[in-house]
Amino acid sequence: MPFIKHTENRLYHYCKFKTAKDYILPSNNLLLNSIVKTNDPRENKHFVFDSVYRGMTLLEVQKKNEEVNVLLRKNCKALCFSQDYLHRWGCASSQMWAHYGGNHTGVCLELDMEEFIKENPTLDVSLFRKVTYVDYKIRTAFDPPNNNPFDHKEIDYTTADKMGLENYVLSSFRPQHLNYFYFTKNIEWESERERRVIHFGDYSGR
Secondary structure: OOOOOOOOOEEEEEEOHHHHHHHHHHHOOOOOEEHHHOOOHHHHOOOOOEEEOOOOOHHHHHHHHHHHHHHHOOOEEEEEEEOOEOOEOOOOOHHHHHHOOOOOOOEEEEEEHHHHHHHOOOOOHHHEEEOEEEOOOOOOOOOOOOOOOOOOOEEEHHHHHHHOHHHHHHHHHHHHOHHHHHOEEEHHHHHHOEEEEEEEOOOOOO
């Protein structure tokens, strides 16, 4: 068999057979799901934040942190694809078939990424990115400084009080750390070679 060069332009979307038959193919639409339904527990956990604040107790800061975690996922939906990986086709991953393809009984749809973007003119391409995979190792004394994936993001609660917490998170804090919160997964999922669409809003179709 001749060598076939893989291309960045191929996207693969795994799903159950019933999902493809009843929803995707009849309407030619792909469905967005809540970000909390993704498979990496890191994406569903409550993040811990460093805080800049004045006049609040530690307990009050912890409560604010809980509110921030809720706001980070507010109306956040995702559409996930796989891509070709090294010498492997993106449609030929046993792991992907087991996790997303109905345990090998489902469907893998192949899309042309350029055509997908053209057919969805309202798509915010800045929120259509590859996932970064991070090795969350325990930091040792031999690691260089500022190279710790566990570094916490800092919330300025003094500014948040002036702007209003929801406005601050949605208009400032969340956009500043998009990659960290929505396009980063544990290195254990690296073989998925995921590229995803993130959408903030109530829209649930393609």
